[in-house]
Amino acid sequence: MMFEGEAEAWLGIDLGTQSVRALLVTADGTALGGGTAPLTGRRDGVRHEQDPGEWWKAVCTASRAAMSQRSARVRLGGLAVCGTSGTVLLTDAQGRPLTPALMYDDGRAVEEAARVGMQTSWALPKALWLLDAYGPGRVTHQPDVITAQLTGGGPVPTDSSHALKTGYDAEHEVWPPQLAYLGEVLPVVVRPGSRLGEVCGAAAEATGIPAGTPVIAGMTDGCAAQIASGALRSGAWNSVLGTTLVLKGASASPVRDDAGVVYNHRAPDGSWLPGGASSVGAGALPTGVDPAKMDDRAAAYEPSGALTYPLASPGERFPFLAPDATAFTLGTPVSAADSWAAVLQGVAFTERLCLDYLHYLGAPIDGPLTFTGGAARSAYWNQLRTDILGRLARVPEQIEPALGMAVLAAYAAYGTGTEAGTGTGARTLPEVADRMVRIRTLLHPRASHTARFTEPYARLVDELETRGWLPTPLATHTRTRLNQDTIDS
Template sequence: MQAGFIGIDIGTQGARVILVDQLGGVIASTSRSFILDDMAREEQSPMMWWDTCTMLLDEMLDGLPANMDKSTIQAVSVTSTSGTVIPLDSNNQPVHAALMYSDGRSAAQAKRIHKIASKHIKNGYVGFNASCGISKMCWFMEAYPDKSDTIALWIHAADYIVGQLSGQYQTTDYTNALKSGYDLERLEWPPYLINKLGVKKEWLQTVVPSGTVVGSLRKDLAMQWGLKDVRVVVGITDGCASQIASGAVKLGDWNTTIGTTLVIKGVTKNQLIDPLGRLYSHRHPEGYWMPGGASNTGADWITMNFPSDIAKWNQAAEKLIPTGKVAWPLLQEGERYPVSVPYARAIIPEQISKQELYAANLEGVACIERLAYEIIEELSGEKIVAVYTAGGGSNSDVWLRIRASVLNVPIYKCKAASGALGAAIMAASNTYYRSVTEAASQMTTMEKEVYPDDRLVVQYEKQYQQFKQKLKALNYL
């Protein structure tokens, strides 16, 4: 019998909802952009998110085939941005607009929190910056002292939609709680939040593993949409949802998403502690750890410098690899991972044609990816044996071949890895399935498997070592 699961993705620019079956097959989906003002990177209306969400659910569920039995829809979950927070009053109404992860006004508070946290947390996340929820909470207390007495609870973006669906606002998950100061090692809100920062204990949510059922769909909404017995599952952050949708959820699995930037996430037995702060670890629902990091290097250089006829550039690269050139297509000044160097600049080989530069840049990103994984292996003591991949950069066959040969591991390209699908998998993880590992294994599909090319592996080993030597010569490594 078919079972259905709804995933909701509340992004910065818009929202998407998806309905999939127990094997991850898409039954229906729809999306809509938000109408945003100039303040949208700092503040957004949670009510606007909910209004958009209900419109999309109306549209999707009303448009289902007449012969589909809606009673097969079993659960719903939500993903949204990490670090976005909302103060609620005692009636669960927003005291203020949502403070977005991209709001930089809490930079000064973040520096103070980082210093305090470093003294109180030995093995855990202390890399607080302006994008973190706890920084925004402290900023709000200072900017709006008159509103502090009206706050009953601080919640995250995904929690607001979960609350609107179920009436339960009090619960959040491991991934959302991390950047609000929750200690994932001890599984507690650390005392310094209250004793040193002035956060009230009653403002802090109950924290549970991602995938936990927190309630049922409100009766009025169930009647409106013609649904029965739909369970509501706690939310999850967008980066973790995408990782889950890629299929990289088992111990030893790793995912590289190449979009504008390169993001690496994986699953390890032990928490990964990076003294340089380049990486941090989420808690896996099954007790493992989900470390990850993000580079400023990705595929944005293609959009900027090779915007037309990408197939032509890829065909040319096929004939030119390995180039033997050391290149690094870093568009902006500064890199954060795998090297933390604010003054880093692009490396552009001299006397090189544009076709060669394109191919060399593909190789350069692959070298950055390998260096990132070498650091992970060094810090975790665990071996990388395969990499799942997603994002626009994974659509290039020649790039997949380069990356598999530079990394010298198989690369598995997933068919679909959207945040909404990740949320739907989480909805199924403890309702239809017994775990997120089981759910992801059944609900994700690999589109392509790419293995290292033995001829390229030998030559890329030399080129990679030259790449590292160049970084050392520039004092980047």
């Protein structure tokens, strides 16, 4: 119940690789408070683990910091939690961790991945590896550990977004028959936005979150970032550029891809969030330099004298599947700035190729494009990407997955009943996001700059095809689009 003079806010919690972030946001997108806490992991070759116990400690620290900034007249309407896609562990019947968490990029489940026909980064191969290595347990996704602690009721259902890479059939909303042999090892699954329970007294004392606060089923961090971008109407896309590049969009129906490069999350309202994850990104940039200074110097090299395919790690997943792909540079950069420019441009060329692939599959791509991720802090790179893509782009004020979870928590209230304090009816997720996501910058492509990059983009497509990584039908489709764009301009 709301009282006169009260405001309502929602808490988003993001379980990242290096930290936990909590963000308290009002219905109009005002950030009232935030908190962070570091996480550590263990990396050794293809091994990447975290201690699930660290997650809860970090959530307590980050949440207390965020909630400490809340006025007494602000009521917390709910919270949701996102985690890294593909991170999985085993728990006991009470939801207590039995194993370390195998992180999203742990690469040990090679044999299991081949057996089930999935990438090693997906959760099902890693879950099978854990069951073989540690024995019986319940397959559990990263946020489930936290929601179980928050509600105090043992195991909680997982959301279909995190379950997708464990083999869940999001279209029919069931575990597929081929996984029936796993039985109760697999969790109960609900749609994102479903109510999982309420914050219990012990969790309230540990986190500063009021007891009784609704706990809402979240989504993966990529989907959370998409919600935070507002790219939720059919044809809209969010390009998340950090260490690697992820594109996620909205569609009324699933985007079919026989190659398995593009996968589809189910949105809370039953529509679809197709997307793909590339291995190119800012992780290919050299370290130990000032990025802002290098951006300034890179502006003199448009286009660069070198052509770079900037994989941050070996193997490519999107816009084509090539496990043996490696980074390469054609030509010799004349300076460190030229080399920097080649990486920035190479990422943008791959981003354009991703959009060409989506068009090739028949996905709607005619809506707005939003830039998020750590690299969206670079004004120069944002404009460069806009020029190379040749389309309008926008950058939100907040670019954090935690905001997306706050929006989802608000949707759980607004989307299922009367909006608190206004008397208006239920709102769709895009409508709630429109109110809470603030756009900071609109970027317009400069036609003269776009034309500069036509030839190097075509050369990259040719080279990728020649190396046998880019399928010829896609290369042909890309060249056709490029030729049409050249004629139209």
